[in-house]
Amino acid sequence: MSLDGRRARIDRVLFTEEEIAAKVRELAARIRADYEGKPLTVVGILKGAFVFTADLVRALDMPLRVDFMAVSSYGFATQTSGIIRILKDLDRPIRDQHVLLIEDIVDTGLTLRYLREHLLAQSPASLRACVLLDKPERRQVDVPVEYVGFTIPDEFVVGYGIDYAEQFRYLPYIACVKLED
Ligand code: 5GP
Numbered sequence: 099m100s101l102d103g104r105r106a107r108i109d110r111v112l113f114t115e116e117e118i119a120a121k122v123r124e125l126a127a128r129i130r131a132d133y134e135g136k137p138l139t140v141v142g143i144l145k146g147a148f149v150f151t152a153d154l155v156r157a158l159d160m161p162l163r164v165d166f167m168a169v170s171s172y173g174f175a176t177q178t179s180g181i182i183r184i185l186k187d188l189d190r191p192i193r194d195q196h197v198l199l200i201e202d203i204v205d206t207g208l209t210l211r212y213l214r215e216h217l218l219a220q221s222p223a224s225l226r227a228c229v230l231l232d233k234p235e236r237r238q239v240d241v242p243v244e245y246v247g248f249t250i251p252d253e254f255v256v257g258y259g260i261d262y263a264e265q266f267r268y269l270p271y272i273a274c275v276k277l278e279d
Pocket of ligand 1: 204253254257262
């Protein structure tokens with residue numbers, strides 16, 4: 099599927115603002131219980147997970163450190179190459195920290211696998227991943243995801259921080275896009 103260079107419009111809403119907020123609260127309750135009393139560092143992956151990270155840390159409502167990494171993603175293409183480029187690495191070392199990686203979508207799994215290996219090489223006390231949307235149909239590599247928000251079919255989604263060619267990140271809901279001819 100190639101969406102390159104084509105104009106897109108919102109087709110239908112997959113998850114409303116309220117449904118996302120309820121899911122974020124549910125994930126936060128699980129994470130809070132699992133990390134109680136442990137020094138937690140949350141690593142949000144830019145740009146797609148910036149809204150999710152902001153909402154999740156506020157719902158967590160516990161002491162934690164926040165860091166971000168930026169990796170090259172689809173840009174104007176929708177097929178992942180498997181070659182991931184780090185545009186911004188962590189600001190602070192994570193050695194002996196309990197690290198929770200926060201991603202928008204796990205699709206083929208290649209990005210998450212790369213990020214896990216990159217972070218594990220820095221000797222954190224533990225590493226888990228929290229992903230808002232899981233597309234299991236397109237998985238190419240088996241990568242553990244400890245916290246999953248919603249499981250969705252193979253459709254291209256936008257909104258809630260997730261873009262199509264830098265558009266639609268501002269939408270408070272998650273939607274499928276339709277291409278215009
Ligand atoms: P993976 O390496 O698992 O194939 O890809 C993960 C990344 O691909 C996500 O972080 C996201 O940037 C991008 N991606 C996967 N599916 C979608 C989608 O439906 N919409 C958008 N905008 N990006 C997607």
